Amino acid sequence: MGKPAFLPSQHDHQVCIRQALANAKVVCERNGTRLTAQRQQVLELIWQEHRPIGAYDLLEKMHELGHKAAPPTVYRALEFLQENALIHRIESLNAYTGCNHPEHPHASQFLVCQQCRRVAELECEAISEQLSRQAEAAGFACRQQTVEISGLCAECQRGEHG
Amino acid sequence: MGKPAFLPSQHDHQVCIRQALANAKVVCERNGTRLTAQRQQVLELIWQEHRPIGAYDLLEKMHELGHKAAPPTVYRALEFLQENALIHRIESLNAYTGCNHPEHPHASQFLVCQQCRRVAELECEAISEQLSRQAEAAGFACRQQTVEISGLCAECQRGEHG
DNA sequence: GTCAAAGATGTTATAGTATAACGGTTATTT
């Protein structure tokens, strides 16, 4: 069995962040796109959270770090990161979260905990393929899937997050 | 084979609207909730569109009809209609659309055409059950599913909507 | 029927999310 969908809340998150930044460099190089300092900062701030973070919360963090940015700055970075598959937007939260598998294209499914607000990314091909099949059966040409499941993660079901 | 996912754009939509309002009355009666004139108006305006409509567009339509409403009015109606399963919110559009099957609880999947902005509602149990299973396998207690697929509907693939 | 409680609506203000538009700067290519 692989990694659990939700990492234990007490894992060493610095490792996640370093790994994500290293991945991002490789991906951008391969894509021929530029991971500028600003974009990298936004990506790092996203990864520093254990949960999806909103654009204006990111903005606030940048201000705290002395980077006097305006909304378009952060939205541009978010757009770039999405285009390069480095982050995902969680529609039901209006928030952004790091992608766990940026190195290959994939359709994801997200488990969104209503209590602790953490999100797990599934990458279940059976689901994405079944969705594609159903869409095609209706004559629909599928471009992008948004699959988000709200509920309670295992820890919150056990009452570990109050 | 049943109804097509996307109705032909030239069907008699007045029939859809009348049917939806009749359904709504039954559903609210069964739920013990009150379909007031205001809520009914919002539901009717939603059904008058062939595509999901935003809260502020609804507001504008109400103004055109001489009903001088403020945002909370329409949001309250939308909340009520959602609670009674009479409409769905399409997260990826920030817009609302009539539910095709309000009489029984169900998880839906939405096909969202990027060109004509129409939406088809699938109700595929195989998909919703597979999603639940995957979530549970991760120890996740599923409460609500959001499944939206963006792409092109059959008509738009044939260039019928320019 | 009256009255209390609950539910629904009106109103004002404000919070939260996102983009348009324009000008300047930096990097890349030739």
Next chain:
DNA sequence: AAATAACCGTTATACTATAACATCTTTGAC
């Protein structure tokens, strides 16, 4: 070095949603 494209700064504004509080209406108990 000039031309181009990509990136960034800045201001203003559009779009989406809710808080808070007052008023009115419906319902149900007596």
